[in-house]
Amino acid sequence: MIISKSRLYETDIHLFHLVNKHHKWMMPxxxxxxxxxxxxTVLSLFFLLFSSKGTVFMTTWAAMISLITSHMIVRLMKHYLPRFRPYLTVNESNVISNPLKDHSFPSGHTTAIFSLCTPFMLLFPSYAIFLLLLAIIVGVSRISLGLHYPSDVLIGALLGFITGAICMITIRLILGV
Structure with a gap:
């Protein structure tokens, strides 16, 4: 089944409106x-680097490398795949009072939180649901505030998750853990 680019865009706009139309969400x-x-994200990881040891310390390094790597990928994607933010192109979108000026695709905040949370989800499976929900809520906040399309958030989440998982697995292989 082949889905057209225009159909994907229409779906993106529809999902954007479903989340973005709720003004009461904007404050939280x-x-x-x-x-x-x-x-x-950087301060959280620095705090963990200086206050942890053992597997948590190792996982913090994996999250730090993941955050740096995914941020570089996001910067490249925003440069080479420019996309205007939805508040600039979508009629009747609600946006925070001081919107961003850079490009929308992919969501850097979503990428960052997923790249940080994924190594800890792998280390602490009992906290995985909480960390996943936290990361998803950050992604939804980006749509709610009118700053990203759902596809920006989805790609950011996938990028952060994949980068986090690869960094965690690589560090565990290198250290033999």
């Missing part, structure tokens, strides 16, 4: 979205 989402920001 405005806070939640910062969990995927560069300052929050």
């Amino acid at each position: 989402m405005h806070v939640i979205t910062h969990l995927g920001s560069a300052p929050m």
